[in-house]
Amino acid sequence: MLSQQTYTEEYNEIVFHDPRTxxxxxxxxxxxxxxxxxxxxxxxxxxxxxxQTRHTFASALLSRGKNPLWVAQQMGHKDWSETFAKPQ
Structure with missing residues (x-):
């Protein structure tokens, strides 16, 4: 993380950068x-x-018994019910 920070600290919220530029x-x-x-x-x-990797991430955590509220927080959901909502 610290080595990434040297590239991104001036952009604040931008985490990933193009290694070519x-x-x-x-x-x-x-x-x-x-x-x-x-x-x-x-x-x-x-x-x-x-x-779709967001869904894979959440499914993997829940399959491993992680707390649904914590998973919801990691996903940026307001509460755990959004984590369990069925896709439309």
């Missing part, structure tokens, strides 16, 4: 094209939208 990513497309899609291809994993 040392500036924040402009949007998700470069990340998708240079990191996400190649990683999935190399590991022979069917393409998933990066947003």
């Amino acid at each position: 040392n500036k924040p990513w402009k949007d998700d497309q470069p990340i998708r094209k240079t990191v996400w899609t190649p990683a999935l291809r190399e590991t022979d994993i069917k393409y998933r939208n990066p947003y």
